[in-house]
Amino acid sequence: MNSIQRRFAELATENAPGQEVRLQSTSSESAFLGGVIEGKPVDFSHGDVDAFLPAPGALDAFLEGYRRGGSQAYTEYLGDAAVRDIVADRLGAFTGAPPSAAEDLIVTPGTQGALFLAMGATVTSGTKVAVVEPDYFANRKLVRFFDGVLVPVELDYLGSTGRAGLNLDQLEAAFRDGAQVLVLSNPNNPTGVIYSEAEIDAIARLADKFGATVIVDQLYSRLLYEGHAYTHLRARSAARENLITIMGPSKTESLSGFRLGVAFGASAIVERMAKLQAIVSLRAAGYSQAVLNIWLAEPDGWMRDRIRQHQAIRNDLVGILSGVDGLALRTPEAGSYLFPRLPELTISSIDFVRALRQQAGVTVTPGVEFGPRSFESIRFNYSQNHEAAVAAVERTAALIDRYRVQRVARRA
Amino acid sequence: MNSIQRRFAELATENAPGQEVRLQSTSSESAFLGGVIEGKPVDFSHGDVDAFLPAPGALDAFLEGYRRGGSQAYTEYLGDAAVRDIVADRLGAFTGAPPSAAEDLIVTPGTQGALFLAMGATVTSGTKVAVVEPDYFANRKLVRFFDGVLVPVELDYLGSTGRAGLNLDQLEAAFRDGAQVLVLSNPNNPTGVIYSEAEIDAIARLADKFGATVIVDQLYSRLLYEGHAYTHLRARSAARENLITIMGPSKTESLSGFRLGVAFGASAIVERMAKLQAIVSLRAAGYSQAVLNIWLAEPDGWMRDRIRQHQAIRNDLVGILSGVDGLALRTPEAGSYLFPRLPELTISSIDFVRALRQQAGVTVTPGVEFGPRSFESIRFNYSQNHEAAVAAVERTAALIDRYRVQRVARRA
Incomplete structure (x- = not known):
């Protein structure tokens, strides 16, 4: 072979x-x-x-984009500027920490696209990457594809209550051992558990202490059940220049058929993601991008x-x-x-x-x-x-x- | 750095x-x-x-896809099976060499997506890649991104008539020197010249002789001016198991806003491209894929x-x-x-x-x-x-x- x-x-x-x-x-x-x-x-x-x-108004927003024609078909690699303005505002309100629409936000083909670009912008041959187990299957595949080194960190979701169950000692050991990137989903895919405020604070503190980049996939963070609180890493993080948050309307909002996602955070990483997007797929489908105009602003x-x-x-x-x-x-x-x-x-x-x-x-x-x-x-x-x-x-x-x-x- | x-x-x-x-x-x-x-x-x-x-009927085809719902939103990574059936037939008629819809064809987010996947499926650290100069700028960037080694082959488009002007001696030397992949666009982007039948035959013969893979981007092959003949590498190639052809409806058909492309050819490479697509963006936007139903079948x-x-x-x-x-x-x-x-x-x-x-x-x-x-x-x-x-x-x-x-x- x-x-x-x-x-x-x-x-x-x-x-x-x-x-x-x-x-x-x-x-x-x-x-x-x-x-x-x-x-x-x-x-x-x-x-x-x-x-x-699909969330109401999605198709109409798409049709508006189609009618807009060329400017919507050929957006910047980062995504349509007007769409980014709107989405940055709403993501700021949702997460408690507004990104700059001009530099901190990229529109991608699905959250999968965002994850690929974020990993591609931070992982290269030999990069040690802390990966939670269990977690979304693509995380491990991406580390291998970019020739990084997997450093597993256990999530004891069955043995924990009131917290997701992340083994913080293992996480600290991973960073101490040279892990430069941590990738995780919150809520965790596949278990549906949420990281507690204390866990989020510990992740932020450790990443900051060791200068590691954190990629957090919050795809499902809007579908939050009664009695649970959600802490945005972005809102708690001292070291926001090393953080990328990923979201998108494919799941809760059922807009998967439009293939849309966003990543927002550290502008230096977002800039690399845009360069990578230029050779991967140029941009998220232009007309689809207009669908984001209705995202995070659904009817009461x-x-x-x-x-x-x-x-x-x-x-x-x-x-x-x-x-x-x-x-x-x-x-x-x-x-x-x-x-x-x-x-x-x-x-x-x-x-x-x-x-x-x-x-x-x-x-x-x-x-x-x-x-x-x-x-x-x-x-x-x-x-x-x-x-x-x-x-x-x-x-x-x-x-x-x-x-x-x-x-x-x-x-x- | x-x-x-x-x-x-x-x-x-x-x-x-x-x-x-x-x-x-x-x-x-x-x-x-x-x-x-x-x-x-x-x-x-x-x-x-x-x-x-945009080509007539595109938006209606999209709307049909949207109405089809879940099955169109979540296609195989290769793309919707019904769409692939239709497109494989028409590409067979267009190129003179029908691909298998089940194994030889993948739908991608634009031809850029197809090119990225094809290069990612064939180029890894140290792979020597023959790249025509001048040619589409992403070719060289992709070689670098995948840590391959560029081997330039000159296109003397200004000094040639009746042929594109590919330096076949340089191409043979590149293969002899270990180039495992050749990537080129035909018609050439940026010059708009077409490779002659003799040049295509020479490329096919040399690639076959040295067991090299050829990735040919035929994005503009339908917009062919009076008095010129176009030779599909796919139709002339003895070694079709080492050939990937890329096309898409973004240019001549003005469907760029839907972000669609296709790659077809060697099933072993297409299979790797699908695996890569699974971690890059999962699939071309599902509803958009339905637009391919009208492609290559425009009104008289x-x-x-x-x-x-x-x-x-x-x-x-x-x-x-x-x-x-x-x-x-x-x-x-x-x-x-x-x-x-x-x-x-x-x-x-x-x-x-x-x-x-x-x-x-x-x-x-x-x-x-x-x-x-x-x-x-x-x-x-x-x-x-x-x-x-x-x-x-x-x-x-x-x-x-x-x-x-x-x-x-x-x-x-």
């Missing part, structure tokens, strides 16, 4: 969300037990924008309703899964991900994910995508039709029972 | 097309002579999609008219510039770029580009962007309002006269 083949062998996508259609059927099917449990198929690998419709009550609906689904799914013997779960505090750890099964968790799809019409993402110690977990994105999601998670519970190693008596 | 800063210093974008708005005014203005020549400003750094409107006569209109502008601009003493020019054979080499001037060509913008309202791209030996050239994208383009190039001719070193008597 030459070096380019090796590099890409590490970028496996066959279990990545939404790519299941490309999986060939495998011999693992011979280990499957029993028949199919009928029910409406649900794809939990990503949110269903047919169940939670719209976000409250969206949160309420997701919270109701969350409560039902947590209720079902809490009844499954041996399953471990932490209730999500924000976002729409649920990350149960399965009990011991007679088949591997990867095969269980396949069985789930073929025998119960339920598509989930295998936990190993999010970190090597999450092999026994599966991720649900429950931004779905409520009724269908409940039925699908009931089928999941039934299938766990079918494959569990020691059949213990269920509660009667 | 640390290694990441050095890497980005090489990705300068301040003279890149469309980014002029970010230029600070500089001391060079003190060298400017005379006053402003009034006239309607024209930005020749990219085509004007308000002068040449539409492309003929578009070619005719561009040819008429080309003829007028070539006519004006041919009357400028000391200016060297080759008439474009395809596309909408014109790349005159200026006579000797009293100011640097970079300052002349600035003077042109400030004193004549004419924005062009400096030749040095396209190769180190093109310092004295400037690039026009003449996909513009005809009348405004003619007036702007007349102002350009006047400004060349103002700044020329030896004022010779003009023809009376």
Whole structure:
């Protein structure tokens, strides 16, 4: 294998969300037990924008952009200046620390695009990067693609309450050992836990002390459930010149089809990101950028309703899964991900994910995508039709029972 | 400067097309002579999609995609399967060598996205890459970004007729010296010349002989002027497993605002490109992808008219510039770029580009962007309002006269 083949062998996508259609059927099917449990198929690998419709006004904003013509088609690499003005203001209000629209903000093709550019602007051959485990799967892949060195930092989300569970001793050791970058999502993807104010302050203090850059993916920070408080790293950080915050309207606002994200923070890093964007894709789709004009300014009550609906689904799914013997779960505090750890099964968790799809019409993402110690977990994105999601998670519970190693008596 | 800063210093974008708005005014203005020549400003750094409107049906196709909802928002990383089916068929008809829609084709965020992914899938630290000079500026930047080694191959476009002017001896020497990749645009950007059938055959033969991968950017191959023939490398290549062809609807079809491109060819490379896309931006904007349903299937006569209109502008601009003493020019054979080499001037060509913008309202791209030996050239994208383009190039001719070193008597 030459070096380019090796590099890409590490970028496996066959279990990545939404790519299941490309999986060939495998011999693992011979280990499957029993028949199919009928029910409406649900794809939990990503949110269903047919169940939670795009935020109101998005299409009209796009059409306005289209009508604007050339100036909207060919924006600066950073993104349309008028759009950046509006978005910078609103992000300032949301996070408590206004970025400069001219220098601190870049519009990207999705938050994935923002993450790629941020990592590309800070990680090169041999750069040590502290990566939380579990966390969004692309974080680790990006470190490898840019030839950096992974330094894992554990998130004990199952063993903690009132905090996400970041191992701050490991984080300090990582920085002390030379990690120049920390990348994390908050709320954490895949677990839906929120970093506490004390954890955020500790991250800011440690990054500042060691001069490390922090890339924080806050994609889901608006979908915050009752009783939880969210602390923006950006608002607490002494060393804001080493911080990039990433957000976007793809999830809570269901605008993924427009491929939009933003990164904001340290102007020196944003400038490098723009240079990189110039050779990666030039800019986020010009007409799409106009959709950001309605972002963070939805009609009164719209976000409250969206949160309420997701919270109701969350409560039902947590209720079902809490009844499954041996399953471990932490209730999500924000976002729409649920990350149960399965009990011991007679088949591997990867095969269980396949069985789930073929025998119960339920598509989930295998936990190993999010970190090597999450092999026994599966991720649900429950931004779905409520009724269908409940039925699908009931089928999941039934299938766990079918494959569990020691059949213990269920509660009667 | 640390290694990441050095890497980005090489990705300068301040003279890149469309980014002029970010230029600070500089001391060079003190060298400017005379006053402003009034006239309607024209930005020749990219085509004007308000002068040449998006291909008919594009917006309707987008709206259909939007209405399709979730399945269009979340496509495979390769792109929507139905779209790929349609596009693969039409690209087969256009190039004479049909790709497999399932394995040989990827939809990308613009042809820039396709180029980035193709280079990222083939170039790693130390990979020698043969790059034509002059050629599209991102080619060289991409080689540097992926830490490859540039091996320049000269294009003698001014000294050749009936062929583009590729130095085939240099190309063979590059391959012999270990170049594993050749990247080129055809028609050549910035000169608008087309590689002859014999040149294409020679490229195919040499790449095959040395087992090199060829990435050919055919973005402008549809806008082909009267009296010229176009040879698709893909149709002539013995070694198609080492070939990636890139196209897209951003230029001739004026669909740049949707950010769409395609790459097709060797399935092993396309597979790596999809893996890379998964961490770069996931996919081309989902709703935008639906716009490809109308691509390469425009109404009868539409492309003929578009070619005719561009040819008429080309003829007028070539006519004006041919009357400028000391200016060297080759008439474009395809596309909408014109790349005159200026006579000797009293100011640097970079300052002349600035003077042109400030004193004549004419924005062009400096030749040095396209190769180190093109310092004295400037690039026009003449996909513009005809009348405004003619007036702007007349102002350009006047400004060349103002700044020329030896004022010779003009023809009376």
